[in-house]
Amino acid sequence: MQKITQQEMILSSLQEAKKLEKGLISKIKTSKGAVVDSSIRALLERVEIMSKNHNKDIEKAEKELNIPSVVKKNVSQDSLDILQDILKNLVNLQAFYNETVVNIPNPYVRQLFTQMRDDVMRFISLLQIEIEALESRPSIPNNKVLKRPGMS
Structure with missing residues (x-):
């Protein structure tokens, strides 16, 4: 992993x-x-x-x-970082919609935000599955060799 x-x-x-x-x-x-x-x-x-x-x-x-x-820079890690950042944004968006749905008295807007929250939740699940798949792939070895600091 x-x-x-x-x-x-x-x-x-x-x-x-x-x-x-x-x-x-x-x-x-x-x-x-x-x-x-x-x-x-x-x-x-x-x-x-x-x-x-x-x-x-x-x-x-x-x-x-x-x-x-x-x-380290490899394609799977870059993709993983992107997915994790988007996942954070989606979770924040879901929290916003959850909070707003409770406070909006208008049924039309409440239904709209409920649908949007549900859409966001579906993508959260999809991203979590993809992140799990990326994390379980073997990583590509880093071809950059870092020098050890000099010993005094």
């Missing part, structure tokens, strides 16, 4: 954090124009600055750790 290394887990987590932070920045930029209250606008600007600083910190960590050069 192919396992994800610590470096791969760290790289994936840093990439996901960067994506979420950029999404937050984008949301704030599109929302600031609709806010009239100056104190709320100032709060949004502070959150935006925080998020931009987080992105800088993430980029700094990626450079310092130099993880991409250490992470």
Whole structure:
């Protein structure tokens, strides 16, 4: 069974954090124009600055750790990473639809979101099956040889 290394887990987590932070920045930029209250606008600007600083910190960590050069790159692992990222997004989407269905009084919208949630659940199951299949395949040996650090 192919396992994800610590470096791969760290790289994936840093990439996901960067994506979420950029999404937050984008949301704030599109929302600031609709806010009239100056104190709320100032709060949004502070959150935006925080998020931009987080992105800088993430980029700094990626450079310092130099993880991409250490992470093994083979087709099945790349596919596995992609499927796992999409699976996370689908699980978040399913949670959103579950929460929203409970709070929406309109029967049409509730039925629409229920159907969407069910669709998402089907794809979650399909992705989980595919991930399981990829994890159980033998991995391709990494052809890159890493030098051992010098002993003093």
